[in-house]
Structures are given as C-alpha cells and as structure tokens.
Amino acid sequence: MEFIKVRDVRTVLGDKIVHDGLNLTINEGEIYGLLGPSGCGKTTLLREMVLLQEFTSGSIELLGKRLETISERDAQSLRHQWGVLFQFGALFSSLTLKENVALPLIEYTELSEKMIDEIVRFKINLVGLKTEDANLYPSEISGGMRKKAGLARALAMDPKLLFLDEPTSGLDPISAREFDSLILKLRDMLGLTIVMVSHDLQSIYDTLDKVAIIDNKKIIYEGTLQEVTNVKNDFIESFFGKMK
Amino acid sequence: MCKKPLIDLHDDKLFITFEGELTLYTIANIEKALAYVKTYSFNALQLDFQDVTFLDTAGALFIYNLEKYFTKKEIAVTLLLEDTTQKDTLNLIKENMKSSHKSVPRKQKSFLEQTGELFYNYYIGLLSFLHFFGKLFTTNLRYITSLKNIRFKEIAFEINESAIRALGIIALTSFLIGLVVAYQSAYQLKIYGANIFIVDMLGISIFRELAPLITAIVIAGRSGSAYAAQIGAMKITQELDAMKTMGFEPFAFLVLPRIIALVITMPILIFVADMMAMLGGLIVANIDLNITMELFMDRFSEVIAAKHFYVGIVKGPFFAFLIAAIGIYRGLKVKDDTQSIGFNTTKSVVESIFAVIVCDAVFSIAFTNLGI
Incomplete structure (x- = not known):
C-alpha cells in the first residue's frame, strides 16, 4: 500500500526555489531515506509532510489524505497516526521525560492513570532508557538520551508512520549503531513505516530499504541503495563513492 | 622572533632575505619594512626564505602576494625556499587562490531602495500582526464553544506565574507612586492651604490613571517579556513544531491560557495597586498635611465616586489582552537564532507599553466625552 505520494511538489521560499517538481512514493513497511547535500531541502520536504510548512504547488498524499486541501479534522486525525522525532x-522542557511521553496519551485517550503509566514505562524501556531516568527533566540528560526520549514520545500513540530528522546526528558511534538497530527492531515489531533524513552513511546502509536523493531542486534518484552508484551525479559519486 | 628582512640591491637585482618566523603576527612589520622597496627600480628579484623557521598560512599568503605583485610588473622573481612543509603551505595557498574567486561584497542598496524595503517590512509586519489576531479569534471561537476545551490547568498555572507572583512588586511600586504623588502635591497644596483636596487629587488620579498604568507597565515588563522569551525559546528548540505535529495547537495550549489568565487577573492587580497607592497617599497626608485617617476617609467617601474606581478596573482586561497578545506575537516571531529572542523580548516590552498608553488615551477621551 502506498503510504505517502509526493507529486510535482514545488516549494518557493522568499525568492529561492527549494524544490522544483519532486515525485516520490513511500510504501507501507519501508524504511525510506531522504538524502542529499546540505541545504537541498530534505528537512523542508519532511516538514511539508508533517504539515509544518506549506508547499507552493503540487500535491502530497499521506495515508490517503491530500495535504494541500486537508480539513482541520482530517489533519488532526493524521497527527494521531504519525510520530515525529x-x-x-x-x-517539552517544562515536563519530565515521563510526562513528555505521557502527554499525548493523557490528552487523546481515556486510559486510566495506571495504564498510561505502564505504557510510558514500556515505551521508555523500549527505546533503551532506564526507568529511573523517567523522572529527569530534559535539561538534566544528554543529547543522545534526549533523542531516545523524543523517539519514545513519538512512539507513544503507536503510530503507523514515523518521521525522523537526522536521528543519529550528534550521537557517538556506539549510540548511533544502537539507534539503528532500535529502528530496525521497531519496524519489525510494530510494523512501522519510517521516513528519515540522514547524513550518516553507516546508518543509511544499515537501515534504509529505499532512498530518494534530492539535489539541485529535483529528485535525482529513487530506489534501492544497491543501484544508486549507477547514477552519474557529483553528490552521489562523492557520497557513496567511498563505500564501493 | 620577528627580524627585519635584509634588503640588498646589486646592479639591477634586488635581494631580500627573510629570517625567523613569518606569521600572522610578524608580517605587518615586514610589510612596513618592505614598503619603500616598491619604489626601487630593478628588473630581477630574489626572495630568500631559507632562514625562515616557521611559516603559517598568513605568511604564505604574504609571499604569494609579493610574488604576484612583482611578476605583474614584469620583474623576474626567484624564490629560495627549501623546507618541504613550508613549500606545501605555499602551494596550498597558491592552489586555493587560483580556484577561489574574490568574494562579492553584499550589494549596497540605494537610499530609495532602503526606504522602500523598510516600509514594505513594516507593512508585512502589520499584516502578520493582523494574521495573528485573526488566528487568535478563530481559535478562540473554536475552543471557547465547549468548556471541555478550555485548559483550566494551564490557566491556573499562568495565573500563578504571571499575576500572583507579580503581586509583591506591583504592591510595592504602586505604594511608592502613591507616596511620591502625594508628597509632591502636598507641597503645592500647603501653599494654598488646600490640604484636604489631596484626597480628591489622589483618588481621581490614582483610580482612573495611575494604578492601571503602573500595573500594566509592570506586567508588560515582567510577564509580557516572559511570554515572548518563553515562546521564542520554545520555537528555537522546536518545541512548538513538536506540539503541532502531535496535534496540540499552540494557540490553544500556550496562547489562550496566557491571555485568559492575564485578562482575569489584571483587574485584581489593579485593585491591589489602587489600595496600595492610596495607602501611600494616606500616610503622606497624615504625616505631611496633618490629615487624620478619619478625616481622609470621610472626605474620600464624600468626593470620590465609585465610577472612578470602575473606570480604572475596566481598563484592566483591555490592557491585559494587549500585553499578552503582543508578548506572544513577538515570541512567535522569533527566528532560528538566539539574537532574535533578545530582540523580540525587548520589542514586546516597548510595543506593549506603547499599545497600553495608546489604549489608555483612547479610553480617556471616550470616558470624558461620555461624561464618566
């Protein structure tokens, strides 16, 4: 099933053209990577997919809803079906880790306090944080732990779709590899579809099923990693060249 | 160590020998020492760097420029450089200079262009403020239709944060203002023997104008700026984005509770300010003008109509709305850099105090014309 369809998306910010006709398709159960040189608009595209930013023309269809004409009610229901890291x-810096993860559950479900507490504890353990860390505030923990906690919060509502913005950047290599295996594990366990922006080659090779490479306002390649080196492009050559 | 280069002219050939370090710190002096060389006439040049102990990139750039300058004048330049690391540094500079173009300085704009841009930006700013207000009202409508949607917990939290904690400073400021106003007017009133009129004067000026304004200014400086800084910081840490993706509309979660909290509490704060300022006035009247408390109270209930009190209190919610809305608007305007938090926080205070004073002027005219 096609979860996300991006068709002819064009984005103009001020007088700068960021995207000029992007097309891509993300299927259910895929771990899909958006790659490209810095400043090519990967994160912008990700933000457009999660309704944080508007695109100028074209269309994005997410779980069967077209984002450019979506109603507030549909948008709200989409927001319950995805998690964003x-x-x-x-x-939220005014809340402890536990409260951060519990927030969507408290707001959107009728679950009992005890049930919510158990779900939160499970999600916190799932991402590899210790139960005793749950009562710390975000300012009291390291960047890597914050990312893990952010992932736990994104997973709180058991989403179908997970968006990750550079999940391994700023992590030490060991944590980064742990994060990769965590993502793979989550996909297999929860049947998630994952879209991520990444620069981390190791992580790209370990986790991604499919990639789209954005360069010079266009998608220059969409497909599996095995065939990516067949494409003639400066970015692809310098980025993937080393791995051959 | 920086040593002056040795300069030696033989026939038509100039020899310059450098010694010691050729670095960021020494080349300025060397450049000065070489300034007059450019006036000599010669057709061959030998630059000797064999005794140079250390060469950094600035030194290499200096050599590169020297060579380029003389080559352009069609003088044959020979470089004596033996150290391989120093050669590598020089080659690095040479390659880099060849491939990089001169950076183009930002285009200077003409006066007309600047003025136009300035006014256009003001216009855009106005539009975005109106957009904010429009959004505020539509969200208001959407959320206030059902009691379930109103976030009482957040409102209670904000009432505590931005009003109850401000009680002390508001009480103190207004007490002092009452004291000062009474003290200054007591001096004047004594001259005419019109001591008792201090009650009229204080009652009207404090209830109608001073207490609401002082309260508004303190709240703008204290709570309005806090709103701008808090929301601005949340924007930079992407907490606002996170809220949006989780379906928590920031207007409902952050904006409305703050506005409602301030609108509710402002009249109460003004009441406190009224009482404290009158207390200050009463003390001065007692000590300076020998007006007993009973006399003060008698005169007070005789001449100060309740309307003066209500006029001041009614302004409260309006001031509160302006302060909270401007503070939050400024917070939402913060861009992705830390400087912009400071800028917008300052702006929020300046703009909200200005807005409060304009609003007060409008009220003043309206009430006077209505005969209130």
Whole structure:
C-alpha cells in the first residue's frame, strides 16, 4: 500500500526555489531515506509532510489524505497516526521525560492513570532508557538520551508512520549503531513505516530499504541503495563513492 | 622572533632575505619594512626564505602576494625556499587562490531602495500582526464553544506565574507612586492651604490613571517579556513544531491560557495597586498635611465616586489582552537564532507599553466625552 505520494511538489521560499517538481512514493513497511547535500531541502520536504510548512504547488498524499486541501479534522486525525522525532529531540522542557511521553496519551485517550503509566514505562524501556531516568527533566540528560526520549514520545500513540530528522546526528558511534538497530527492531515489531533524513552513511546502509536523493531542486534518484552508484551525479559519486 | 628582512640591491637585482618566523603576527612589520622597496627600480628579484623557521598560512599568503605583485610588473622573481612543509603551505595557498574567486561584497542598496524595503517590512509586519489576531479569534471561537476545551490547568498555572507572583512588586511600586504623588502635591497644596483636596487629587488620579498604568507597565515588563522569551525559546528548540505535529495547537495550549489568565487577573492587580497607592497617599497626608485617617476617609467617601474606581478596573482586561497578545506575537516571531529572542523580548516590552498608553488615551477621551 502506498503510504505517502509526493507529486510535482514545488516549494518557493522568499525568492529561492527549494524544490522544483519532486515525485516520490513511500510504501507501507519501508524504511525510506531522504538524502542529499546540505541545504537541498530534505528537512523542508519532511516538514511539508508533517504539515509544518506549506508547499507552493503540487500535491502530497499521506495515508490517503491530500495535504494541500486537508480539513482541520482530517489533519488532526493524521497527527494521531504519525510520530515525529526532531533533530534535537524537541522535548517539552517544562515536563519530565515521563510526562513528555505521557502527554499525548493523557490528552487523546481515556486510559486510566495506571495504564498510561505502564505504557510510558514500556515505551521508555523500549527505546533503551532506564526507568529511573523517567523522572529527569530534559535539561538534566544528554543529547543522545534526549533523542531516545523524543523517539519514545513519538512512539507513544503507536503510530503507523514515523518521521525522523537526522536521528543519529550528534550521537557517538556506539549510540548511533544502537539507534539503528532500535529502528530496525521497531519496524519489525510494530510494523512501522519510517521516513528519515540522514547524513550518516553507516546508518543509511544499515537501515534504509529505499532512498530518494534530492539535489539541485529535483529528485535525482529513487530506489534501492544497491543501484544508486549507477547514477552519474557529483553528490552521489562523492557520497557513496567511498563505500564501493 | 620577528627580524627585519635584509634588503640588498646589486646592479639591477634586488635581494631580500627573510629570517625567523613569518606569521600572522610578524608580517605587518615586514610589510612596513618592505614598503619603500616598491619604489626601487630593478628588473630581477630574489626572495630568500631559507632562514625562515616557521611559516603559517598568513605568511604564505604574504609571499604569494609579493610574488604576484612583482611578476605583474614584469620583474623576474626567484624564490629560495627549501623546507618541504613550508613549500606545501605555499602551494596550498597558491592552489586555493587560483580556484577561489574574490568574494562579492553584499550589494549596497540605494537610499530609495532602503526606504522602500523598510516600509514594505513594516507593512508585512502589520499584516502578520493582523494574521495573528485573526488566528487568535478563530481559535478562540473554536475552543471557547465547549468548556471541555478550555485548559483550566494551564490557566491556573499562568495565573500563578504571571499575576500572583507579580503581586509583591506591583504592591510595592504602586505604594511608592502613591507616596511620591502625594508628597509632591502636598507641597503645592500647603501653599494654598488646600490640604484636604489631596484626597480628591489622589483618588481621581490614582483610580482612573495611575494604578492601571503602573500595573500594566509592570506586567508588560515582567510577564509580557516572559511570554515572548518563553515562546521564542520554545520555537528555537522546536518545541512548538513538536506540539503541532502531535496535534496540540499552540494557540490553544500556550496562547489562550496566557491571555485568559492575564485578562482575569489584571483587574485584581489593579485593585491591589489602587489600595496600595492610596495607602501611600494616606500616610503622606497624615504625616505631611496633618490629615487624620478619619478625616481622609470621610472626605474620600464624600468626593470620590465609585465610577472612578470602575473606570480604572475596566481598563484592566483591555490592557491585559494587549500585553499578552503582543508578548506572544513577538515570541512567535522569533527566528532560528538566539539574537532574535533578545530582540523580540525587548520589542514586546516597548510595543506593549506603547499599545497600553495608546489604549489608555483612547479610553480617556471616550470616558470624558461620555461624561464618566
């Protein structure tokens, strides 16, 4: 099933053209990577997919809803079906880790306090945080822990879709590899579809099923990693050349 | 160590020998020492760097420029450089200079262009403020239709944060203002023997104008700026984005509770300010003008109509709305850099105090014309 369809998306910010006709398709169960040189608009595209930013023309269809004409009610229901992990976690700094993860559950479900508590504990353990860390505030923990906590929060509502913005950037190599295996594990366990922006080659090779490479406002390649080196492009050559 | 280069002119050939370090710190002096060389006439040049102990990139750039300068004048330049690391540094500079173009300085704009841009930006700023207000009202409508949607917990939290904690400073400021106003007017009133009129004067000026304004200014400086800084910081840490992706509309979660909290509490704060300022006035009247408390109270209930009190209190919610809305608007305007938090926080205070004073002027005219 096609979860996300991007068709002819064009984005103009001020007088700068960021995207000029992007097309891509993300299927259910895929771990899909958006790659490209810095400043090519990967994160912008990700933000457009999660309704944080508007695109100028074209269409994005997400779980069967077209984002450019979506109603507030549909948008709200989409927001319950996805989780987003921001680059620096973006935890609510006035709440503890536990409260951060519990927030969507408290707001959107009728679950009992005890049940919510158990779900939160499970999600926190799932991402590899210790139960005793749950009562710390975001300012009291390291960047890597913040990312993990952000992931736990993104997973709180058991989403179908997970968006990750540079999930391994700023992590030490060991944590980064742990994060990769965590993502693979989550996909297999929960049947998630994952879209991520990444620069981390190791992570790209370990986790991604499919990639789209954005360069010079266009998608220059969409497909599996095995065939990517057949494409003639400066970015692809310098980025993937080393791995051959 | 920086040593002056040895300069030696033989027939038509100039020899320059450098010694010691050729670095960021020494080349300025060397450049000065070489300044007059450019006036000599010669057709061959030998630059000797064999005794140079250390060469950094600035030194290499200096050599590169020297060579380029003389080559352009069609003088044959020979470089004596033996150290391989120094050669590598020089080659690095040479390659880099060849491939990089001169950076183009930002285009200077003409006066007309600047003025136009300035006014256009003001126009855009106005539009975005109106957009904010429009959004505020539509969200208001959407959320206030059902009691379930109103976030009482957040409102209670904000009432505590931005009003109850401000009680002390508001009480103190207004007490002092009452004291000062009474003290200054007591001096004047004594001259005419019109001591008792201090009650009229204080009652009207404090209830109608001073207490609401002082409260608004303190709240703008204290709570309005806090709103701008808090929301601005949340924007930078992407907490606002995170809220949006989770379906928590920031207007409902952050904006409305703050506005409602301030609108509710402002009249109460003004009441406190009224009482404290009158207390200050009463003390001065007692000590300076020998007006007993009973006399003060008698006169007070005789001449100060309740309307003066209500006029001041009614302004409260309006001031509160302006302060909270401007503070939050400024917070939402913060861009992705830390400087912009400071800029917008300052702006929020300046703009909200200005807005409060304009609003107060409008009220003043309206009430006077209405005969209130």
